[in-house]
Amino acid sequence: MAKRKSLKTDPCPVARALDVIGDRWSLLIVRDAFDGMRRFGEFQKSLGVARNILADRLHTLVEEGIFSSAPASDGTAYQEYVLTEKGLGLFPIVVGLRQWSEAQLFEAGEMHSTLLERNSGTPVRALQVLSPDGRVLQAGDTFVHKVKP
Numbered sequence: 001m002a003k004r005k006s007l008k009t010d011p012c013p014v015a016r017a018l019d020v021i022g023d024r025w026s027l028l029i030v031r032d033a034f035d036g037m038r039r040f041g042e043f044q045k046s047l048g049v050a051r052n053i054l055a056d057r058l059h060t061l062v063e064e065g066i067f068s069s070a071p072a073s074d075g076t077a078y079q080e081y082v083l084t085e086k087g088l089g090l091f092p093i094v095v096g097l098r099q100w101s102e103a104q105l106f107e108a109g110e111m112h113s114t115l116l117e118r119n120s121g122t123p124v125r126a127l128q129v130l131s132p133d134g135r136v137l138q139a140g141d142t143f144v145h146k147v148k149p
Helices: 013-021 024-034 040-047 051-063 091-104
Strands: 067-071 079-083
Touching: 013 024, 024 040, 024 051, 024 079, 024 091, 040 051, 040 079, 051 067, 051 079
Parallel strands: none
Antiparallel strands: 067 079
């Protein structure tokens, strides 16, 4: 199998992000961590992913600073994977994907999990991209200033 091209030095921020978290297993591991999972076995049971793939993704996520690895907090010989500040910064990305999916990939009335605010129990409001003065922006209201390599 051909090795994929690294995007670590690409001038596009989206490309660099996808180089780190751009496969489904990595994002699903991060999603499960936001749901409180910390151990290899918990991730494996939730995802049903092959052990070697899970081990590879967790290794990469630790290497990239998304997770830290530490001995289990209960004193057992297991490792726990804890989101770092860098990993916690992915929360809006996971929420954005969730909200896009709810709007685009589910039929009206189709059941799905719901993200709720812990204190009130109410659904989280839809994310919006705002201008510096607070106006809601659409894609056509923006442009990318590209740099020349």
